[in-house]
Amino acid sequence: MNESESADRERGDTQRLNWIDRRRAKIRDEIARNRRGEYTVPTWVLTVALVAIVVGWLALIFLVG
Structure with a gap:
């Protein structure tokens, strides 16, 4: 091994x-x-929560209405 390799x-x-x-x-x-x-909540957690709320509302609208 030479000097350049060790460097x-x-x-x-x-x-x-x-x-x-x-x-x-x-x-x-x-x-x-x-x-x-x-402490801040990660963006992906907020996104998952928003999607869950929207899907829940849509399911409520389509199942009841």
């Missing part, structure tokens, strides 16, 4: 550590926001 390997390990550190910081920030009460 590439070290750079890759550094990039991986940086990615892991950024990911951990992002998770820590999200947990801190949630503890402060800044």
